[in-house]
Each structure stands twice: as structure tokens, then as C-alpha cells.
Amino acid sequence: MPPPLQAHRMLLSHRRASPIPRRRFTAVSSLSSAPAKTLAPGPPASSILSIRESLLSGERTAADITSEYLSRLRRTEPSLRSFIHVAAAAAEREAEELDRRIASGGRDAVGPLAGVLVGVKDNLCTASMPSTGGSRILDGFQPAYDATAVRRLREAGAIVVGKTNLDEFGMGSTTEGSGFQVTTNPWDDSRVPGGSSGGSASAVSARQCVVSLGSDTGGSVRQPASFCGVVGLKPTYGRVSRFGLMAYASSLDVVGCFGSSVFDTATILSVIAGHDKMDSTSSSHDVPDYRSDLASLSLLESKPLNNVRIGIIQETLGEGVDAGVISSIRSAASHLEQLGSVVEEVSMPSFSLGLPAYYILASSEASSNLSRYDGIRYGQQVSADDLNEMYGDSRANGLGHEVKMRILMGTYALSAGYYDAYYKRAQQVRTLVKKSFEEALGKYDILISPAAPSAAYKIGMVLSAHL
Amino acid sequence: STRWSLLRRRPLSSSPNAAPTVGPGPLEPPDLPRLANSARISLSPQEAEEFAPKIQQVVDWFGQLQAVDLESIEPSLRADTAAGSSLREDKAEPFANRDAIIEALPSYDDPYIKVPNALTKE
Numbered sequence: 001m002p003p004p005l006q007a008h009r010m011l012l013s014h015r016r017a018s019p020i021p022r023r024r025f026t027a028v029s030s031l032s033s034a035p036a037k038t039l040a041p042g043p044p045a046s047s048i049l050s051i052r053e054s055l056l057s058g059e060r061t062a063a064d065i066t067s068e069y070l071s072r073l074r075r076t077e078p079s080l081r082s083f084i085h086v087a088a089a090a091a092e093r094e095a096e097e098l099d100r101r102i103a104s105g106g107r108d109a110v111g112p113l114a115g116v117l118v119g120v121k122d123n124l125c126t127a128s129m130p131s132t133g134g135s136r137i138l139d140g141f142q143p144a145y146d147a148t149a150v151r152r153l154r155e156a157g158a159i160v161v162g163k164t165n166l167d168e169f170g171m172g173s174t175t176e177g178s179g180f181q182v183t184t185n186p187w188d189d190s191r192v193p194g195g196s197s198g199g200s201a202s203a204v205s206a207r208q209c210v211v212s213l214g215s216d217t218g219g220s221v222r223q224p225a226s227f228c229g230v231v232g233l234k235p236t237y238g239r240v241s242r243f244g245l246m247a248y249a250s251s252l253d254v255v256g257c258f259g260s261s262v263f264d265t266a267t268i269l270s271v272i273a274g275h276d277k278m279d280s281t282s283s284s285h286d287v288p289d290y291r292s293d294l295a296s297l298s299l300l301e302s303k304p305l306n307n308v309r310i311g312i313i314q315e316t317l318g319e320g321v322d323a324g325v326i327s328s329i330r331s332a333a334s335h336l337e338q339l340g341s342v343v344e345e346v347s348m349p350s351f352s353l354g355l356p357a358y359y360i361l362a363s364s365e366a367s368s369n370l371s372r373y374d375g376i377r378y379g380q381q382v383s384a385d386d387l388n389e390m391y392g393d394s395r396a397n398g399l400g401h402e403v404k405m406r407i408l409m410g411t412y413a414l415s416a417g418y419y420d421a422y423y424k425r426a427q428q429v430r431t432l433v434k435k436s437f438e439e440a441l442g443k444y445d446i447l448i449s450p451a452a453p454s455a456a457y458k459i460g461m462v463l464s465a466h467l
Numbered sequence: 468s469t470r471w472s473l474l475r476r477r478p479l480s481s482s483p484n485a486a487p488t489v490g491p492g493p494l495e496p497p498d499l500p501r502l503a504n505s506a507r508i509s510l511s512p513q514e515a516e517e518f519a520p521k522i523q524q525v526v527d528w529f530g531q532l533q534a535v536d537l538e539s540i541e542p543s544l545r546a547d548t549a550a551g552s553s554l555r556e557d558k559a560e561p562f563a564n565r566d567a568i569i570e571a572l573p574s575y576d577d578p579y580i581k582v583p584n585a586l587t588k589e
Binding site: 127141142143144145237238251277280281282283284285353356357359360367371374375376377378379380381383384385386387388389390391392393395396399404405407408409411412413415418421422424425426427428429430431432434 | 494497499502503505506507508509510518521522525526528529531532533535537540541542543544546548549553554555562564565567568570571572573574580582583584585587
């Protein structure tokens with residue numbers, strides 16, 4: 001049985017009691033064993049571990065688990081519409097294949113993600129399934145390769161159950177910008193799941209799959225996670241390979257993940273993170289085992305966050321933020337204080353400049369990245385008498401309104417002579433924002449803010465999603 | 468905003484391709500038909516009319532960045548990814564799934580990708 005839908009008390013990173021010089025928070029665990037057996041009794045905090053235990057003990061088969069998720073998926077899809085493509089038959093086949101391998105090979109056949117059903121955002125290429133990027137211009141397109149993140153999940157034994165809905169090419173924050181369908185929020189079907197990774201968030205929230213992959217350029221994993229009440233993780237740029245992620249803004253895009261628990265999300269990150277020669281921007285920094293820093297609540301001292309200094313970014317609790325959101329953050333801050341930390345407000349005045357700078361950078365880079373959708377090598381082609389007309393008409397026909405807006409914006413910002421005024425200036429503002437974060441993180445171990453200024457909007461409320 | 472109206476001056480050159488001066492000089496407001504042409508997106512005159520004010524609005528909003536003092540601030544060009552050389556060995560590696568690439572082509576006449584006339588009188 002999947003864990004119930006309520007929010008879990010998270011597993012917290014454990015910190016040594018002895019004083020450590022103040023620096024960016026890195027959890028040091030004195031626990032040597034794998035977390036599996038140290039979880040507190042009660043509903044499992046990790047669906048991945050629960051599936052793993054069922055398979056290893058023989059209590060359940062992969063086919064049975066897959067069938068349970070697929071049946072729930074089918075039941076809820078007419079209302080949710082999380083998926084652009086569902087690969088039910090392939091999932092069932094893979095589950096049966098896994099059961100055969102377990103029967104003959106035992107433990108060795110059970111990889112870290114064996115039997116775990118994954119939803120993949122449709123801007124991540126999957127060789128065996130259509131990949132539309134949420135756009136009509138790629139209707140019917142099937143990539144020639146898997147994105148690295150997808151390949152790594154598959155190699156760990158995960159079963160890709162389908163491609164989830166998104167705002168076209170990642171541009172939007174409600175999933176209403178999809179060229180195909182609007183996904184609803186599992187908690188209230190009159191509301192959006194958020195975006196652009198709305199389908200990935202709703203699918204995990206409704207337990208249509210165990211975990212999912214998304215992408216985050218300007219909040220597209222964090223905000224839908226918040227709207228759907230699941231854990232969403234945006235890794236540091238370069239931590240996960242972007243190979244196979246349809247590029248929106250190359251200096252900002254990251255592949256992220258969703259889970260119903262912090263442990264599951266940490267597990268996914270451990271599997272997908274790491275250097276990839278196919279992505280020249282991927283990081284060569286070592287990948288820690290993210291799960292080994294997570295400890296069971298029952299094993300922690302009463303004030304596990306002693307000596308941890310936490311800063312709440314003042315500007316994110318100001319004007320325009322819902323009273324309910326502010327009150328939630330303040331309650332969370334109280335809770336963190338009870339756990340031993342010191343929580344203070346910190347002002348970051350350059351924060352507000354981040355948004356226009358982001359928008360200039362993202363639209364500029366998008367105008368370049370999306371020039372490849374020309375109707376020639378893949379996707380939908382509109383016939384014409386000359387090549388430029390074919391480009392123009394194919395793009396006009398296949399690309400949605402918001403995408404066109406941003407391409408035109410970016411084309412403007414990058415016009416001859418405007419580089420200094422817009423793109424370069426935005427990159428300089430980026431340095432300012434970066435410096436102010438570095439300064440704040442010199443004083444605080446962790447900075448917190450709400451993931452969104454409100455709870456999920458009503459469908460149709462955000463009429464023109466410019467930003 | 469008032470700053471924008473001060474900047475709305477005629478450029479010295481009437482050629483559409485003249486690079487406008489920046490800083491205290493004029494930044495031309497967005498010319499939708501020209502932008503759509505650069506971006507290779509066919510826009511009907513009606514659509515161009517629809518997009519123009521929206522784009523103008525966003526450009527005005529960008530204006531707040533003009534006011535920031537960025538003297539001696541370096542642009543953030545690269546993230547710290549501890550990448551040594553990001554170049555791979557210069558050795559050709561055949562791609563395993565050419566068939567799928569060919570399958571995806573809308574107009575293919577082996578071995579040519581077919582396109583209409585590329586030479587137009589402009």
C-alpha cells in the first residue's frame with residue numbers, strides 16, 4: 001500500500017553536537033548503516049524502500065505493484081490528465097521481466113530502483129516513447145535516445161510509466177500552457193497543479209507513480225511541488241546532466257525530481273546526479289550519497305538543529321504574498337527553532353532584480369534554443385513554396401502563444417546593439433544576486449522562503465502567464 | 468514609464484539594420500514584423516498588433532534594470548562546475564540509432580532531407 005497522502009514529518013539531516021565553525025550547512029551523519037532498517041515504525045517514509053522490501057521478501061511481485069499503480073492511474077487520469085503519454089503495456093512487460101530476473105537471480109536482480117514507477121516530464125527525451133515538450137510542433141516525435149537522467153533511472157531498475165504534462169517547453173507556471181491538455185490539482189480539480197512540471201507533481205501527489213522527473217528553470221519543480229503537496233527538488237545547476245532535456249534556457253535549466261518523501265527524492269537525486277560527458281556544463285564535483293545524511297527521527301537528539309543558523313528571506317514574505325503562506329512559513333520557522341536552530345529574517349535587496357534579469361536571460365536563451373524547431377528535421381511541418389516560409393509557417397502553426405511571446409522578447413533583447421543593454425546587464429545583475437546570496441550564506445547555514453506566494457490558483461485565473 | 472518616453476528619439480540612421488546606441492542613447496521600441504522575421508515566425512498583421520503592446524509592456528518592465536549601478540560588476544558567464552576541459556577527444560563516434568533520426572524527418576528522400584526553394588529574391 002502506498003503511504004497515505006498526509007505530509008510526513010521529514011527525516012532530518014543529523015548534525016554532530018560538537019560546535020562546528022559556521023559555514024554552509026553540510027550534514028554529517030555519525031550513523032554508519034544504510035537507512036533502511038533505521039526508519040521509525042509506522043507508515044514507511046519511503047515508497048521506494050517499501051517496494052524494495054516487498055520485492056526482496058517476496059511479499060509482492062513487481063507485476064502486482066505495477067498493476068496497482070496503473071489501475072490507480074487509469075481511475076484518476078480522466079480527472080487529472082497528468083500524462084500526455086502512458087506506456088502501460090511496456091511497464092507491465094518490464095515488471096514481468098523484473099519478476100523473472102528476481103526469481104532466477106534473487107537479490108542481485110533488485111537494483112536500487114527496481115520496480116519503482118517513474119513519470120517523466122515530456123521535455124525529457126525517451127527513446128521508446130513520444131516526446132512532445134508539451135508542444136504541438138513535436139506532436140508525433142519520438143527521440144533517438146534517452147535523456148541521461150532517464151537512462152540512469154532505467155539502469156537502476158526503474159520503470160517509466162509515461163510522459164507527464166507540462167507548460168510548452170517549460171514556459172509557464174500552471175500547465176495551462178500545454179499544447180495538449182490542462183492538468184488538474186489532485187487536491188482540488190478546479191485548481192492548477194502549478195508548472196511547468198505540473199503533470200510530474202500531480203502524478204506523484206495522486207500516487208499515479210512513485211516518483212517523477214521534472215525540470216526547473218525559474219521554479220518549475222519547486223512551485224508545482226508546493227501546489228501539489230509533494231517534495232520537489234531543484235538541484236544545483238550542473239549537478240544533473242541536461243543531455244536529453246529539451247533546452248529552454250541553457251544557463252538556468254536543471255533536471256529535478258519529485259517524490260512523496262524526502263528520502264525518495266534524495267534517492268532519485270543520488271541515481272541521476274553526476275558528471276556526464278554528453279553535457280559540457282555538467283559538474284565534476286563528487287556526488288555524495290544523499291540518503292546517508294538522512295536519519296530516523298527516533299535516533300536524533302532532542303535538538304538536532306543546535307548551532308544551525310537559518311535565515312528567512314524577508315523580501316519573499318512581503319507584499320503580494322498570501323497571509324496563509326506567510327503564516328505557514330512562520331510556523332515552520334517556529335518548528336525549526338524548537339529543533340534547536342536560530343531563525344532570523346535576512347534582507348536581500350537585490351532579490352527583486354532577479355525577476356527581470358531572469359526573464360531577459362531566459363527569453364534570450366530560449367529564442368536561440370527554440371530556433372531548432374523549424375519543421376525540417378523533426379516534428380510537424382507546414383508545406384510552403386520557399387524555405388523561410390516553411391520555417392515561418394511551421395513555427396507559427398506549431399508553437400503556442402506564450403512560447404512565441406518569449407521567443408520574440410528574446411529576439412528583441414538580443415538584437416544587434418542591444419547586448420549591453422539587456423543580456424549583459426542581466427548577467428551583471430545575476431552576479432549581484434549571486435554575491436548577495438554568498439554574503440547571506442556566510443552568516444546563515446540555510447536560507448528559507450516560500451516556494452510560491454500563494455496556494456494553487458484556480459484554472460483560468462492566470463490569463464496571460466507572461467512570467 | 469517616463470524614462471521610456473525620454474528615450475524615444477529617432478535614430479541617426481534610418482536603415483533598419485543600424486545598431487542603435489545604448490546607454491544614454493535611444494533603444495528602439497520593438498518592431499514586431501522585423502522581430503518575427505528574425506525569429507522566423509509568421510505573424511499575421513493582427514497577431515503582430517496583439518503581441519506588440521504586450522512586448523512593449525515587458526520591455527518597459529526591463530527598464531528597471533537600466534537604473535542599477537553595475538559599474539565594475541562582472542557578468543556571470545559560467546557556473547562553477549569544477550569542469551576541467553569540457554572538450555572531449557576529437558574522435559568520431561558513430562551514433563547507434565540513425566534509423567530513428569531518419570524516421571523523424573518529415574520530408575526525406577534518401578539520402579536527402581527535402582526542403583523547398585532556399586533562394587528567394589530579397
